[in-house]
Amino acid sequence: MTPFPFELLMNYLLVGAALMALGMLGFLSRRNLIVMFLSAEMMLQGTALTLVGFGRYHGNWTGQIFTIVILTVAACEASVALALILILFKRRSSLDVTLWNELRESTQAPFEEPTVEEEAESVAPALGPESYPHLTRAGLEPAHPTSPWIERRK
Amino acid sequence: MLEKRDLILAIAVIVLGATGTYLMLPHRHGSAKPRRVHLIGAVLAGLALLLFATFWRAPASAISSLFFYAFSLAAVAGGLLTITSRNPIHSALWFASVVLSTSGLFLLAGAQFLAAGTVIVYAGAIIVTFLFVIMLAQMEGRAPYDRAARAPGRATFSCFLLFWALFYALLIVRVAPHPKGVAIDTDNERLVRSGEIASSYGLKADHPARLISELARRDTLRMDDISKRPKPHVAGLGEALYTEHLISVELAGTLLFVALIGALAIATPKLPIRPGDPRPQPLTKL
Secondary structure (H helix, E strand, C coil), rough: CCCCCCCHHHHHHHHHHHHHHHHHHHHHHCEEHHHHHHHHHCCCHHHHHHHHHHHHHHHEEEHHHHHHHHHHHHHHHHHHHHHHHHHHHHCCCCCCCCCHHHHCCCCCCCCCCHHHHHHHCCCCCCCCCCCCCCCCCCCCCCCCCCHHHHHCCC | CHHHHHHHHHHHHHHHHHHHHHHHCCCCCCCCCCHHHHHHHHHHHHHHHHHHHHHCCCCCCCCHHHHHHHHHHHHHHHHHHHHHHCCHHHHHHHHHHHHHHHHHHHHHHHHHHHHHHHHHHHHHHHHHHHHHHHHHHHHHHHHHCCCCCCCHHHHHCCCCHHHCCCCCHHCCCCCCCCCCCCCCCHHHHHHHHHHHHHHHHCCCCCHHHHHHHCCCCCHECCCCCCCCCCCHHHHHHHHHHHCCCCHHHHHHHHHHHHHHHHHHHHCCCCCCCCCCCCCCCCCCCC
């Protein structure tokens, strides 16, 4: 078995710590539910790196077995989280998590924060002229059918 | 203790990383142009990442150190870009790079089964996430909630405080001297050193900590057999999984089943109940 000295273990712990902190940052600061879900998975990846490094350093399988359990929990979390995202999107037609702040405790005061529109950065305009097809001017407007199209599908 | 040079480098990593990440997070920074702010943030964060890489020690062989540096840099940079991308599709793609690099690191640590398992499980998860993004999110990251991070200053501060705590705690760790007063000469001796924890601390035979550390030294849990030869990978892992951790396997299976039922119960479309509708009959004759 190739040696796995302490310095290599340290590498794994440092990378794992960085992934954990970045995932936490994404989970706390992003508003999009899907990006929050990805950040939570990234925290799990950082932990898994740490566990595998420790298991290899001590020469036993427990770290890898813990990681398999983490993988299982991540799969369960993904299924439930994506089902929740689907339902929440159906209710509000938006993935913004701050729309759901009435799920807090009833005694808790609402978290005062500026609205999304005040904080959102401006969108850079698309480069170049927008190209829409040029249509020649039509003559008379055609007669519209009076019944909506859904009723005509028979 | 920590050398002065290392301490300054570590503080530089934290400060540059926090500033760069704060600038890269989607948010309105006064009247500055978003593209320019993003570029400055990316330069600062890249610098922090390069400084962070100086704390890693290269493995012995050139090939494995090449792969180690490539995978680690890709993992951390991919993580940074996952949380700062405006477009959720880009976030999902960068997360895929994080997963692939992590499984590469698993491979370098001798966990082949986990590397394959991670790729398989997360490939499915990422494809499903992709479908969700395409179904639900607004394209091009034009949605206002994709361009406005939530309290980015406070979040960056607290998360980099956590990172600093972990980083500092790892940097001041030194390998404990050999219990018998002998310098550790070979790497292989270091590897088996953890088995001596119980005896080195002079624990009595009925001390609970000794019982626990004896438990961690069982033959089924060790990566090498009695004659110090490595066990075959999947066979050894399976042996450990199905002898020492059998209940965990059963619990994991139960958890998957419960999550399946939960996801179905949450996501199944239900008819709305309006006032005036007949009351739904309770399902008594099942």
